[in-house]
Amino acid sequence: MQPTDIRKPDYFHKVVDCQWACPAHTQVPRYIRMIASGRYDDAYLLNWDSNVFPGILGRTCDRPCEPACRRGRVEENNGADVDKSRPEPVAICRLKRVAADNRSEDIEQRMRERLPDPVPGAERFRVACVGAGPSSLAVARDLAPLGYQVTVFEADAKGGGFMRTQVPRFRLPEHVIDEEVGYIFGLGVEFVGNRRIDSMRKLLDENYDAIFVGSGAPRGRDLHAPGRDEAAANIHLGIEWLASVYFGHVKSVGKRVIVLGGGNTAMDCCRSARRLGGDEVKVIVRSGYEEMKASPWEKEDAEHEGVKIINWLNPKSFVHENGKLTGMWFTPMRAEHDANGKRKLLPTGEPDRLIECDEVLIAVGQENAFPWIERDLGLEFDEWGLPKLDKLTLQSTNRKVFFGGDAAFGPKNIIWAVEHGHQAAASIHNLLQGEDVRQRPPPMTNLISQKMGIHEWSYDNDISVDERFVVPWAPKEKTLTNIHQEVELGFDVATAWKEAQRCLNCDVQTVFTKDICIECDACVDVCPMDCISFTTDGDEAELRERLTAPALNLAQDLYIGGPVKTGRVMAKDEDVCLHCGLCAERCPTGAWDMRKFLFAESYAGRGEDYSAKPAHKKVAA
Amino acid sequence: MTYLPKPKIHHPSLQRNRAGFIRRDYEGAISTLCAGCGHDSISAAIIQACWELDVQPHRVAKISGIGCSSKTPTYFLSASHGFNAVHGRMPSVLTGANLANRELMYLGISGDGDSASIGIGQFVHAIRRGVDMVYIVENNGVYGLTKGQFSATADAGSKSKKGAINNDAPIDMVGMALQLGASFVARGFSGDKAQLVPILKAAMSHKGASFVDVLSPCVAFNNHPGSTKSYDYVREHNHALCRMDFISKRDEITVDYPPGAVREVRQHDGSTLRLRKLPESHDTGDRVAAMNYLHECQARGEIVTGLLYVDPDAPDLHAHLETAPVAFNTLGEDELCPGAVRLESINAALR
Numbered sequence: 010m011q012p013t014d015i016r017k018p019d020y021f022h023k024v025v026d027c028q029w030a031c032p033a034h035t036q037v038p039r040y041i042r043m044i045a046s047g048r049y050d051d052a053y054l055l056n057w058d059s060n061v062f063p064g065i066l067g068r069t070c071d072r073p074c075e076p077a078c079r080r081g082r083v084e085e086n087n088g089a090d091v092d093k094s095r096p097e098p099v100a101i102c103r104l105k106r107v108a109a110d111n112r113s114e115d116i117e118q119r120m121r122e123r124l125p126d127p128v129p130g131a132e133r134f135r136v137a138c139v140g141a142g143p144s145s146l147a148v149a150r151d152l153a154p155l156g157y158q159v160t161v162f163e164a165d166a167k168g169g170g171f172m173r174t175q176v177p178r179f180r181l182p183e184h185v186i187d188e189e190v191g192y193i194f195g196l197g198v199e200f201v202g203n204r205r206i207d208s209m210r211k212l213l214d215e216n217y218d219a220i221f222v223g224s225g226a227p228r229g230r231d232l233h234a235p236g237r238d239e240a241a242a243n244i245h246l247g248i249e250w251l252a253s254v255y256f257g258h259v260k261s262v263g264k265r266v267i268v269l270g271g272g273n274t275a276m277d278c279c280r281s282a283r284r285l286g287g288d289e290v291k292v293i294v295r296s297g298y299e300e301m302k303a304s305p306w307e308k309e310d311a312e313h314e315g316v317k318i319i320n321w322l323n324p325k326s327f328v329h330e331n332g333k334l335t336g337m338w339f340t341p342m343r344a345e346h347d348a349n350g351k352r353k354l355l356p357t358g359e360p361d362r363l364i365e366c367d368e369v370l371i372a373v374g375q376e377n378a379f380p381w382i383e384r385d386l387g388l389e390f391d392e393w394g395l396p397k398l399d400k401l402t403l404q405s406t407n408r409k410v411f412f413g414g415d416a417a418f419g420p421k422n423i424i425w426a427v428e429h430g431h432q433a434a435a436s437i438h439n440l441l442q443g444e445d446v447r448q449r450p451p452p453m454t455n456l457i458s459q460k461m462g463i464h465e466w467s468y469d470n471d472i473s474v475d476e477r478f479v480v481p482w483a484p485k486e487k488t489l490t491n492i493h494q495e496v497e498l499g500f501d502v503a504t505a506w507k508e509a510q511r512c513l514n515c516d517v518q519t520v521f522t523k524d525i526c527i528e529c530d531a532c533v534d535v536c537p538m539d540c541i542s543f544t545t546d547g548d549e550a551e552l553r554e555r556l557t558a559p560a561l562n563l564a565q566d567l568y569i570g571g572p573v574k575t576g577r578v579m580a581k582d583e584d585v586c587l588h589c590g591l592c593a594e595r596c597p598t599g600a601w602d603m604r605k606f607l608f609a610e611s612y613a614g615r616g617e618d619y620s621a622k623p624a625h626k627k628v629a630a
Numbered sequence: 631m632t633y634l635p636k637p638k639i640h641h642p643s644l645q646r647n648r649a650g651f652i653r654r655d656y657e658g659a660i661s662t663l664c665a666g667c668g669h670d671s672i673s674a675a676i677i678q679a680c681w682e683l684d685v686q687p688h689r690v691a692k693i694s695g696i697g698c699s700s701k702t703p704t705y706f707l708s709a710s711h712g713f714n715a716v717h718g719r720m721p722s723v724l725t726g727a728n729l730a731n732r733e734l735m736y737l738g739i740s741g742d743g744d745s746a747s748i749g750i751g752q753f754v755h756a757i758r759r760g761v762d763m764v765y766i767v768e769n770n771g772v773y774g775l776t777k778g779q780f781s782a783t784a785d786a787g788s789k790s791k792k793g794a795i796n797n798d799a800p801i802d803m804v805g806m807a808l809q810l811g812a813s814f815v816a817r818g819f820s821g822d823k824a825q826l827v828p829i830l831k832a833a834m835s836h837k838g839a840s841f842v843d844v845l846s847p848c849v850a851f852n853n854h855p856g857s858t859k860s861y862d863y864v865r866e867h868n869h870a871l872c873r874m875d876f877i878s879k880r881d882e883i884t885v886d887y888p889p890g891a892v893r894e895v896r897q898h899d900g901s902t903l904r905l906r907k908l909p910e911s912h913d914t915g916d917r918v919a920a921m922n923y924l925h926e927c928q929a930r931g932e933i934v935t936g937l938l939y940v941d942p943d944a945p946d947l948h949a950h951l952e953t954a955p956v957a958f959n960t961l962g963e964d965e966l967c968p969g970a971v972r973l974e975s976i977n978a979a980l981r
Binding site: 533561 | 643665
């Protein structure tokens with residue numbers, strides 16, 4: 010195998026599984042260390058730089074980082090009772106919330122101190138953002154400090170988009186949205202509320218230098234089945250119903266509620282229904298439990314609140330008595346995989362089932378809708394009605410118009426919307442500066458030894474054996490009777506510290522220098538995870554089989570160093586490395602070193618790490 | 631040394647052996663030796679060998695003397711019995727323990743100072759008595775704990791870290807063990823576990839006095855140019871007699887190599903040693919040939935490693951002395967203390 014070229018930023022970035030998995034590439038281990046050392050403001054601002062909404066995301070993020078977290082892999086087949094203990098990632102998302110919960114009052118001041126310098130002449134340019142959801146707000150956050158005049162248009166009175174109107178208050182209190190949306194508007198962004206943009210042509214006529222469309226995927230998909238129209242009074246589209254709950258138009262729901270759909274919107278619907286009078290709330294899904302789109306924890310939370318999830322039932326028709334909904338017929342389904350492994354749902358042939366109910370919430374998906382964009386503006390749409398975009402720049406076929414968030418590629422989530430915002434902002438910045446829109450400054454990377462003494466490192470390399478801590482909840486009697494009562498109370502500082510200690514510091518990399526290795530095997534012997542081997546070279550597939558411990562997780566790279574003096578190679582399986590640094594502690598020559606890898610994505614107008622601005626070097630850690 | 635204990639978390643794929651343990655269960659405390667010490671690799675090889683042999687840790691006694699090597703029993707088999715004896719007195723303590731309880735496996739852990747200098751008298755007699763044990767000398771050619779003076783195994787002409795040349799002739803413990811009647815004699819190198827682990831497994835399965843000399847570079851004081859016990863020197867001059875496979879009596883013996891290149895030795899306990907790539911001239915069953923071959927290699931400046939000699943059916947100390955067939959702790963008071971009448975008859979026989 011070729012020796013690994015660790016100069017390529019992607020190599021070590023990939024080892025930081027959480028950061029690699031985060032669409033916005035948030036520097037997770039770094040902010041977790043900040044939380045552990047009580048530097049909540051720094052942790053908050055590091056998050057704020059990458060994901061713009063630490064308080065909101067600390068409660069609602071889809072957390073792609075957590076399934077990726079190495080901790081979840083290393084705990085496998087470990088623990089006192091192997092059968093009972095379940096491998097769990099670090100509670101990254103909830104730690105983010107700890108940073109938000111404990112940030113200081115003057116955070117906005119500290120935020121401003123760390124903003125990038127304005128770009129001379131940027132104030133000449135006007136940028137319009139359509140919709141005040143996360144992607145638009147991220148564009149505004151990135152562009153306003155550079156000096157651009159950014160105007161955000163929003164049909165509702167307040168900013169926040171679906172974060173405000175669709176995410177229920179028991180998951181995300183309104184003050185959190187107010188604060189974090191407020192920070193952005195406080196950067197000199199003009200907010201125009203209660204103004205729905207109903208014509209792209211008119212907007213273009215207003216001569217903005219660039220337009221960003223972050224209007225979401227605002228249309229709930231309907232279910233056209235017999236009885237739908239007759240019983241319409243008791244059937245609602247999930248996202249519209251959630252918005253009505255938010256605005257206070259809906260204050261109660263029938264006792265027996267069926268929620269159709271298996272995504273996170275369905276989970277928000279069923280849990281809201283439980284709080285508005287739904288005693289018997291059932292989520293009914295066409296497919297199996299495992300393949301539901303809802304995050305596992307959201308399913309658990311719903312079930313914890315007494316919601317029943319019923320799988321493998323396909324809605325067939327609505328039953329009503331003179332327009333009053335009384336139930337629904339379902340056809341039992343099963344999955345069949347064809348020769349190509351593609352799954353098809355087929356009826357099992359069992360008799361249909363009638364499930365009685367008073368109200369149905371349809372949460373079977375969302376659709377994009379751009380009735381307000383005239384089709385003769387040079388802005389092309391594809392066969393699914395989505396804008397034709399450059400995947401990197403998010404630029405449409407009208408060079409002035411960019412898309413992001415759910416409006417770009419269909420429904421995703423907040424963190425993806427934020428990342429779209431970053432990319433669109435970078436594109437807009439390039440466009441307005443007359444540069445190639447596709448150009449991206451390289452990420453800022455750095456690799457610094459953490460050695461402080463013979464056996465001392467500037468990170469805590471003592472590996473905690475604690476299992477994941479559970480976030481405390483408000484009592485059910487409270488949460489199920491008051492839809493505004495937040496369910497999760499967040500970690501207290503002491504528990505947060507313990508949870509933070511579970512982080513393996515995957516950004517502190519094991520770096521191997523072949524020329525000073527004496528092949529004493531000390532690293533091989535001490536490695537608690539049997540990650541390191543010195544062996545004859547071979548091709549990857551064969552090499553993976555014959556290492557000290559077989560390296561069977563192909564998603565994780567082998568780090569190849571060498572050839573060493575005997576002609577062998579050093580092969581380290583990155584998969585379950587604890588980053589404990591014992592290899593480096595036991596290495597007599599310093600051929601192993603623990604070096605902190607910093608990877609910071611470059612946002613609009615900046616090619617450097619945000620919190621390592623020269624004037625604020627003290628923040629870097 | 632390292633300040634932190636080794637994390638308890640282990641690789642998810644670790645398997646349990648027939649004794650119900652994973653390899654990590656055979657570990658001890660984290661080593662306090664210098665980073666890169668060859669002794670740590672020997673400890674790792676012992677751990678690996680014990681796991682592979684399904685050893686019950688509580689059926690092992692590890693006994694050592696004084697020195698870097700003699701500290702290592704702390705770093706493996708933490709669930710086994712241990713005794714850290716006076717300098718050079720490991721063999722007699724081990725012999726005594728073995729006489730009292732012949733059912734344990736005895737690991738005698740010593741070094742070149744402990745065994746070739748202060749304890750050479752003890753070493754000699756334990757070997758010649760055929761005590762059933764695995765006598766491991768972790769041989770680095772220097773007194774590491776006292777900052778690197780030459781030990782008795784340092785080769786004549788080798789250079790110390792400070793530049794002094796050793797003029798004394800070395801004691802060759804492998805040659806002595808052969809001459810003294812050890813029934814299993816091998817040499818290994820801490821930097822070659824692929825060879826060392828099977829040697830240790832074979833030695834642990836061997837009934838009788840097994841002697842294993844393991845070259846173990848001292849990174850702090852004997853790993854420089856001019857040393858004959860450095861990683862580089864041993865790698866360059868290593869003449870590996872054979873690659874050895876150890877096949878326990880349960881394993882299926884499969885043949886996947888040309889006959890002639892392999893010699894199989896069946897051991898007393900039913901296990902088999904399979905020796906590959908032996909030179910035609912060498913016969914592991916011929917003590918005299920082994921001694922000759924050892925000295926020929928030495929004269930050529932080669933360090934011969936591998937299994938040199940084994941007598942699978944050698945009698946041990948208990949056979950020599952016709953001792954009780956079971957451990958003393960399984961005998962009752964009547965057997966252990968036969969009473970005044972029996973004592974009288976013994977005394978009478980001696981008059």
